Amino acid sequence: MSVHLNLLLIVRLIAAVAAAKTQYMSKPNCESKCGNVTIPFPFGLTEACSLNTSFIITCDKSLPFLNTTHEMRLFNTTDDEKVQVLDISLDGQLHVSLPIVTSCVTPKSEHNYISISLYAPFHLSSKQNKLTVLGAYTLGIVSDEYSTYALSDGYLTYARTYCMSFYSIIYNISIYNSSIYNMTHDESCSGSFCCETPIQHRLSKFHYTCVANIFDYNSTQEPFQSYPCGYTFLVKEGAYNFSMTDIKNFNTKNTFPVVVDWAVGNTCLEAQKNASSYACKSNYSECQDATVGPGYHCKCSTGFRGNPYLSDGCQDVDECAEESHDCLKGISTCSNSPEGSYSCSCLKGYEGDGKNNGSGCVIRSNRKIVIALSVTGSILALVGGTLYVYCALKKRKSNRLKEHFFQLNGGLLLQQEISRYTGSNELTKIFTVEELKEATNNFNKEMVLGEGGEGTVYKGILRDNRIVAIKKSRISNPNQIEHFINEVILLCQINHRNVVKLLGCCLETEVPLLVYEFIPNGTVYEHLHDQSKSLRLTWKRRLQIAVETAGALSYLHSATHAPIVHRDVKTSNVLLDHNLTAKVSDFGASKIIPLDRTQLTTLVLGTLGYLDPEYFHSSQLTEKSDVYSFGVVLAELLTGEKALSFERPEAHRNLAIHFHSSMKEDRLLDIVDGRIIDETNVEQVMDVANIASHCLRLKGEERPTMREVAMELEGIYIVEKRQWEKVNLSSEETETLLKATPSSSFSVDGVNRRSVNSSSDILNRISFSLTSGR
Template sequence: MAVDEQDTCSGVGCCQVSIPSGLKNQTVMLTSPTNRTGIWDSNPCSYAFIVQADRFEFSRTSLQLMNNKSLLPAVLNWEIGNQSCDAAQKSEGFACKRNSTCTTVGSAGYTCKCMPGYHGNPYHPDGCQDECKDSNPCPIGTCINLPGNYSCKCPEGYKNDVMDEKKCIKDNNSSKIILPLVISLGASGGFLLLMVGSLWIYWGMQRRKFIKLKEKYFKENGGLLLQQQLASQGGSIETTKLFTAEELEKATNNYHESRILGEGGYGTVYKGILPDNSVVAINKSKVNGAPAQSDVFINEVIVLSQIKHRNVVRLLGCCLETPAPLLVYEFIVEGTLSEHIHKKIGKRSSLSWELRLNIATETAGALAYLHSSALMQIIHRDVKATNILLDEHYTAKVSDFGASRLIPLDQTQLTTLVQGTFGYLDPEYFLTNQLTEKSDVYSFGVVLMELLTSKVALSFSRPEEDRNLANFFVRFMEEDRLNEVLDDDIVNERNVETLKKVAEVAKRCVRLKGQDRPSMKEVAMELEGMRVTPKQPWGKSEVSSPEDTEYLLGSAMNSDAYFVDVRGDFGSRGATIGTTSGYDSIQIQMVMPYDGR
């Protein structure tokens, strides 16, 4: 085609035309009206081509530059069918697949393209794919897919470009942040390590201090002497066990208040459960003993632990690692004699006379054993109804040796500070401070009077001259009015004579002068002779069936009548401490409940 002098292709000598949209067929013919061979050198222009509009611009020299071109860019636009997107989406065979959109081309037909954030072939059966799935479009960082888009999570030291969040650029401020952070973490770690080390050292020092303190208490309480005594016996003292402080803390749940069985002037008694599930009573003293008395205390522990009598509560062992020694006793379940004969805690019937006489006889036998048959003579010094416990068979158990004293066999009396409970206290001992076995005889006589009358040993609700049961009882006997003070529930035609004989024994026990009183051995023998054992299969002191129990306890007995309420986790069984309401005591002793053996 001819080239005009102008930088245009107006159609004279050359022509340039756009291919219209929607064109389906186009034929281009190139002809020359004259033979241009002669002027080929001066104007060798004879071209026809299709080219992308924005890739070619006509000029005087553009055609000459075409001499070296064999390929030119071209764009072929195509479309599907002759329907718009709206019509095609409603017909079968719609070509646009998942994650793609439809675009109407011109007046007819449509094409498909992937939605933003997706790539691939929109006509493929699987449709367009997530850009982060098959490849990572982020040059730096990790691709994070978003609905219809994606973003790039930049690595440490980089940040997202403000202009393009898909682009990560170097963060020059990161080192300024990281360095102080590293320093801060290092300092915190070092401080934490220092604290842990300091606490470890402190804990170790405290533990060593605690161990030394336990060793100190152990020595002060006579632990070394006890170990020597045990070694000299060749291990024959099997019943004396040394418990550790940790063992007893664990057994009592760290001396939790729910485990308290009784409290008194000397301390508190707790229920303890040992690792073998055996139940014990643990006496925790409130008063620290003087180190000078440790020898006497250890001797008492050894002697008391050797007492093997069915009517004496057994001392199982002790703990010497605390400021005051802890004593561990067997546990007795049915509470104190006082609670039964005085109908405490809602009891509706009292013990029958036969059972009362059995308890009195067993108690007298136990005291006689302590006075004459033990390794050393033991004076209880606080015999009273609250210190006589009953096991599940209502067998008597003498308890609470907190005030007891050992007397060498070659001595008959001992000078001590007066201790005991008003109402039971021997007046001769009170006046002279001379303690003898006859002091226990006097106290036992008062217990006999309680068994006969069901009245407390000391009561301020009675007239002044009758507050002391011993004086009250003896006066009525001398006035031949014994029947007026006896408990009506225990009197019947068969036992009147026995009641009178027991009353005579009680009267002799409370004579003012100790030398005029019988010994506990004599009292035990007399009571044994008066005891009438019913012809029942259980023997002399055990109850083996509900019917037998009812026979001994009385016809009005209720099945719950003799369960003794207790603080803590015993339910309806156990025992409480106690001095009887209204007692005036020089020293209040605590009653230690135990489980029967």
């Protein structure tokens, strides 16, 4: 009797162990399969067996279906079908089967569609699905329920995602003008009879459409006699391979597998606050937020396997029994841990962690250890010596190359020039390439501030924590080295609050690097025309920018050692610092005019829309070329329009011409920027507009100098600033301002305009600021 009792206990113990190892995928007393498809929790065939009603699977004749709506419109008929489930993965995906949309060319051709509504939390995977279209001149469209599309004269006017397949022979002749066409096809889905494209993100309620004969050719001609029908379908990437036989013999009753993403809840952080609604029930489970859209997924922890949505769903994996461990075979043993891990132990006579990727198992022997250490030490010494020699040779080669570039870029000449100005703190610093590499993290792409035709500008942080802008030019002209050095010396001596300061250069690279002060608030162009980056530029701020830019150009023309013509004055070369103070930048195209000359014959450089027409036709560069470009900048500040825009009518594409015609026809207020018109009065606008009009005169000799322009604008700004600050002027002071002699006189159509008057104190302050650069 006792023997039978012991056997019964052993059998029960084995059964209990086997039950503990069983990995349940569904809730207790719930069906776990529909046909050949496993239905794991949180999915279920009833509300009681699922997480909620969204996860209910309908089992009809041993086929599982999603709880969705599905409408098919084919040849003026509609049909409602369910979306069949092919497979469910606890990784947050399931595979479903979707049908094909067909459209054939008939005397009354129509586009047909399938509309599907996947309830939350399901949506199509944009990474794993493709929109595929077959046919000759066939268009396929997939849109969410909020998108609309229409067809007019056979052309698509709006759609979210679309793909069009072409008839090969006509496509190649008409588009590529090829008279020879190879009739063999590589049967790749790349546009000829077949095209495919990724779909947009997070499609839940969507429809996809097929339209044959998108160009509305005669349906009785080729290719529609041979290929009358087109087909559109969604398919998992890699599940369909195009074949030319499908064009004529396509089974429209086929369905294709499509990947659907799913998740539970909102986020892990929110779900873990409420234990009752938290879906990760297993003690050995982890929560991960969904990578696409809201929700989260549960997964078993490392060393466990099963269904993390059930309380006992994650079971320990016996790595030792499955031989999925990393223990060394033959000299170490594997021991499984019920906590999801395992350990390796070396056999007697060996020591180590027993793992392939660890220290392994080595024989316990001091002699062998000494030998091993000696051999290892010798190898390390040999490798270290080799590396030292290699690095020394590489460093020597690098130093020679830097010295070569230093001399090639005029480093010796620059040092001689610097020695002539001993004790000056205004001259350039010669940076080493190591300093600039350190400042820019080896010219990392993440440090790029902008790229243009002349080079790339990087943001850099020097060792003294100064933030700088480092310009790396694209090309270098060895014939211009002496001119480059003279220009660097001159620019480094410029000390004007409205000119970007050149701090130094590096000559140890193939192309010289220029180091400027860093200006943080972008360009005036961005704030006028780019809504995504713009700050609101008030009338007061725009007038201040005009005054500061004019002052800087006047300083360059008349207060430096030799006149400097900027040659590329435009709003994108006027930067704004943290106080929104204007800074003139980019002297890459600038020219220094010798004191004994008034003009230079040069290659025409500049930007269309800002370019002086007289300079463009004669190649004679003068200071008046900058005056014209500044006039365009003034027009931009007044109108908020781009200097050259193909969005305007042809007659108004050039802002300078448009501005002139508006002034002449007394329509200036029609083009003034509406964002500033309420902040000022017509008189102020006309004052600045008249200055701009004089700057834009075609003949340079009729334009004012930048000094005259700067003084005129400064006078307007000072008077208007007093009005903005609401300073009560005495009657005597007001009368003096009204009767003072104008700083300069501009006229339009031969009539003197009302100049902005100022007291002698104001004029003295203007002259002082222009001369001193402050």
